[in-house]
Each structure stands twice: as structure tokens, then as C-alpha cells.
Amino acid sequence: ETVMAKDDYASIVDRSWDSIPPVELLPQGSWLLRGQNATYQAAKGDGSPSVLFVYKVKEPMDDVGAEDLQKLGENYDVEANKIFSRFWIGDNSDWDKVRRHLAKHGVDTTGKSISDSLKEFKGTEIVAYLDQRSFQNNAGETQEDNVASNFTPVS
DSSP: OOOOTTSOHHHHTTSOGGGSOOOOOOOSEEEEEEEEEEEEEOOOTTSOOEEEEEEEEEEEOTTSOHHHHHHTOTTOOGGGOEEEEEEEOSSHHHHHHHHHHHHHTTOOOTTOOHHHHHHHTTTOEEEEEEEEEEEEOTTSOEEEEEEEEEEEEOO
16 A cells, blocks of 8 residues: 555554555666656755756666566565656756756747746656665765666657
């Protein structure tokens, strides 16, 4: 059973944390992703603003190893995984990278505002290569996640 963010608090408050399966790292390789949302995020402190693309994982492509997929377990729901891709914005060349990224998703930006184009991202599909990385969070804890690169339009 999946606990959705939109579920009523009263309906989930008595559930055990043990009933919520952990999200596993996906194996390396190409994956079909569906755009969930794209948002502009204002700069924090001395940082730069960014555009954050959020994807839901749909399915593996042929280059993802069958043995690696089996390690996830036959009932593992790959759609539980979210993939994030962030573009830091410092100047117009960075906005051009965002525009080109949107174009790979089939979003036509001609004559449209940035806001409207980011809204059109939702529901688009793309193939991306997922790798695994380790990093330290702000608390100094080592964490792992999937990182996407080599975005290729779905033909």
C-alpha cells in the first residue's frame, strides 16, 4: 500500500513506518522518465537561482542489466524513485541551457514566457542515463542518489 502526500493525515497517522518500503538506488543505465514539474527557485543567501526539474521514473531501457534489476526485487516499484536535475542560473547562457533542455522534451518555447514553458514540461517523457553518486549532506552524513545525464528525446 502506498502512502500518498495527498492522503488525509488521519488515515495514515496510525500506520507503522515499517509498512513504507525504502526507496532503492536504481541501477546504472538508460531509463524512461516522465516530467513531474519544473520550478524556478530563487537564490538563497549568496547562492544563485536555479531551475529544478523533477522526474518520475517509468521504466528501464535495454542497457540496464537484468541482474541489477533483479536485485531490486520483483515487486519493487521503480516509480517510487524521483530524479532531480538542476540548472544553476548565472546569466543568459544558463537560461539557454534550460531552453535547450525543454526542447529535448518537445516543449516549444517560441513566443512563450519562461513560466509557461516550465509548466508545459509536466507529463513530457525523455530517456536519461542514470548513474549513482555518494555525497555528504549539510549534516556531514554520507548519502547516495541517482544522478541523470545524457538526456535524449523520445522519438
